[in-house]
Amino acid sequence: MPHFICVTCGVQYAETETPPAHCLICEDERQYVNAAGQQWTTLDVVRKEHHNVIHNVEPGLHSVKSEPRFAIGQTAHLVQTPHGNVLWDCITLIDDATVDALQKLGGVSAVAISHPHFYSCSVEWSYAFGGIPVYVHAADRQWMMRPEATIQFWEGETRSLFDGLTLIRCGGHFEGSSVLHWAAGAGGKGAILTGDTVYVVQDTRYVTFMRSYPNSIPLNATTVRQIVTALEPFAFDRVYAAFGNTVQTDGKAAVQRSAHRYIQAITG
Numbered sequence: 001m002p003h004f005i006c007v008t009c010g011v012q013y014a015e016t017e018t019p020p021a022h023c024l025i026c027e028d029e030r031q032y033v034n035a036a037g038q039q040w041t042t043l044d045v046v047r048k049e050h051h052n053v054i055h056n057v058e059p060g061l062h063s064v065k066s067e068p069r070f071a072i073g074q075t076a077h078l079v080q081t082p083h084g085n086v087l088w089d090c091i092t093l094i095d096d097a098t099v100d101a102l103q104k105l106g107g108v109s110a111v112a113i114s115h116p117h118f119y120s121c122s123v124e125w126s127y128a129f130g131g132i133p134v135y136v137h138a139a140d141r142q143w144m145m146r147p148e149a150t151i152q153f154w155e156g157e158t159r160s161l162f163d164g165l166t167l168i169r170c171g172g173h174f175e176g177s178s179v180l181h182w183a184a185g186a187g188g189k190g191a192i193l194t195g196d197t198v199y200v201v202q203d204t205r206y207v208t209f210m211r212s213y214p215n216s217i218p219l220n221a222t223t224v225r226q227i228v229t230a231l232e233p234f235a236f237d238r239v240y241a242a243f244g245n246t247v248q249t250d251g252k253a254a255v256q257r258s259a260h261r262y263i264q265a266i267t268g
């Protein structure tokens with residue numbers, strides 16, 4: 001039986017004979033159902049119509065993205081360390097060419113995902129690399145549409161992986177929204193990879209924090225402060241967000257001044 005994939009969000013569902021009636025992730029107020037109505041595809045079709053492009057972003061970091069654009073245009077990142085590589089966030093398309101290319105970069109030891117909009121084909125990615133763990137925060141368990149044994153629901157506020165890689169639960173966008181702290185990133189000054197838990201805006205000296213990006217639903221001041229507090233113990237100079245923008249330097253101060261500006265704006 002096929003594992004259907006939602007065309008709008010790119011998330012793959014548990015196997016069913018016929019396509020599911022609804023995509024729960026798209027029907028949630030943080031996403032949207034395509035104007036053409038709910039549509040489904042399969043990984044075989046996505047493999048025929050798309051390919052992945054891998055770019056070196058900085059030493060030890062590569063981006064992985066599908067072309068032509070698929071779903072909401074998710075980007076994944078491969079973070080390389082001496083003890084193994086982590087795929088941060090996930091995309092729908094996984095194919096032989098991608099596996100070969102990433103094996104040449106040292107393979108993938110684990111997948112870790114910021115929030116449900118990146119759950120995509122994470123189980124397929126796990127199997128493609130020998131059944132590696134997929135870390136997602138337990139607070140978002142209800143949104144995992146293919147909850148197989150390879151999914152590791154982690155709990156608490158932080159989870160250390162290896163080699164200076166730490167998952168930090170910030171909350172906000174989703175209850176379990178997380179970022180990956182990479183201590184060796186940005187030439188040793190530290191970097192965070194944020195998905196859209198922390199979203200880098202067009203003026204890349206700033207970030208923002210939203211309950212919904214496509215539907216422009218803000219967060220309250222308490223929640224924004226909670227995100228800043230979660231990041232407080234960690235040093236980082238650079239902020240890599242999900243959709244292409246990067247705070248190149250002074251990232252921690254950028255998060256703090258952005259939170260201040262945001263709270264001013266919503267509290268008057």
Ligand SMILES: [Zn+2]
Pocket residue numbers: 006007008009010011023024025026
């Ligand atoms: Zn969907």
Ligand SMILES: [Zn+2]
Pocket residue numbers: 115117173196
């Ligand atoms: Zn999102």
